[in-house]
Amino acid sequence: MIPLTRNDNRRSRIVGEILEFCRGPENTLRTAQADRAWAEPLVGFSRGDDPLYEAYKEYVGPFHWTPVEIFRRTFPDSDAEASELTVISWVLPQTSQTKHDNRNQKVYPAESWARSRIYGEAFNCRLREHVVITLSDLGHESVAPHLSPAWETTALSDYGYASTWSERHAAYASGLGTFGLCDGLITPRGKAVRVGSVVARVQLPTTPRLYDGHQEFCLFMAEGTCGQCMDRCPVGAITETGHDKETCERHLSRTREFVRKEYGFEGYGCGLCQTGVPCESARPIGAHQ
Numbered sequence: 001m002i003p004l005t006r007n008d009n010r011r012s013r014i015v016g017e018i019l020e021f022c023r024g025p026e027n028t029l030r031t032a033q034a035d036r037a038w039a040e041p042l043v044g045f046s047r048g049d050d051p052l053y054e055a056y057k058e059y060v061g062p063f064h065w066t067p068v069e070i071f072r073r074t075f076p077d078s079d080a081e082a083s084e085l086t087v088i089s090w091v092l093p094q095t096s097q098t099k100h101d102n103r104n105q106k107v108y109p110a111e112s113w114a115r116s117r118i119y120g121e122a123f124n125c126r127l128r129e130h131v132v133i134t135l136s137d138l139g140h141e142s143v144a145p146h147l148s149p150a151w152e153t154t155a156l157s158d159y160g161y162a163s164t165w166s167e168r169h170a171a172y173a174s175g176l177g178t179f180g181l182c183d184g185l186i187t188p189r190g191k192a193v194r195v196g197s198v199v200a201r202v203q204l205p206t207t208p209r210l211y212d213g214h215q216e217f218c219l220f221m222a223e224g225t226c227g228q229c230m231d232r233c234p235v236g237a238i239t240e241t242g243h244d245k246e247t248c249e250r251h252l253s254r255t256r257e258f259v260r261k262e263y264g265f266e267g268y269g270c271g272l273c274q275t276g277v278p279c280e281s282a283r284p285i286g287a288h289q
């Protein structure tokens, strides 16, 4: 047996904390029955100096932070180098019940889906904070880029809607999945997921990326088949050329009134292209692991 190194132990501790937090009472859709928001998470790790993060300045936009950029912005006195950082990324899969509910929708989200978008994401933010606290207890500075006061969504014409830190791109770099025609991340638990991440000054073993291309698990991109997410989208935001973010965003805005009137809370969501499709709950192709 190969003995565990100190860093292997730290990695295991971080994974254990994430799993445990997701089993706790805060993981709820805030229904009367306190239904769970998320099923068991997946966790991946990538190096802070992984060349992919520099490449995202071209593929996402020049405004997208590298891990060392957001780290130094958070800790201005730090002398941390990119090679000393690790990105810890996680996937929160929707529950079977929420996926079942949303599969039946044709235009607007199921209540459970809309709740996951608001209360499930609030839990995701708490998880980000919990991972930062865990790392602090272990003696490591860290930041959840999504929670940084400097985090913002841009609407630059050349790039459409994009943010200064893309959780899905961090997850891709961290071995957790590849992109589908609809832009969603197809993970080993499928595409009906949300993701989160933290950048930490600690060197940890990384998760292998068991894929060569960024759209390898999508049936349409790999084989020219499927395309079911196009049919699921109620506003034609997905075509053979990809995902039209502006059309999608307009529909998401419209769902606010529906959620308020039908479900009685301030929320929104859609996710129709993430449910009722072959990549909903598993990778439909390329299952190497």
Ligand code: SF4
Binding pocket: 180, 181, 182, 217, 218, 219, 220, 221, 225, 226, 227, 228, 229, 230, 277, 278, 279, 284
């Ligand atoms: S539904 Fe089909 S075409 Fe759309 S992302 Fe999933 S595998 Fe690709």
Ligand code: SF4
Binding pocket: 182, 232, 233, 234, 235, 236, 237, 238, 243, 247, 248, 249, 251, 252, 270, 271, 272, 273, 274
């Ligand atoms: S692309 Fe946007 S509007 Fe279309 S189904 Fe997906 S989330 Fe809904």
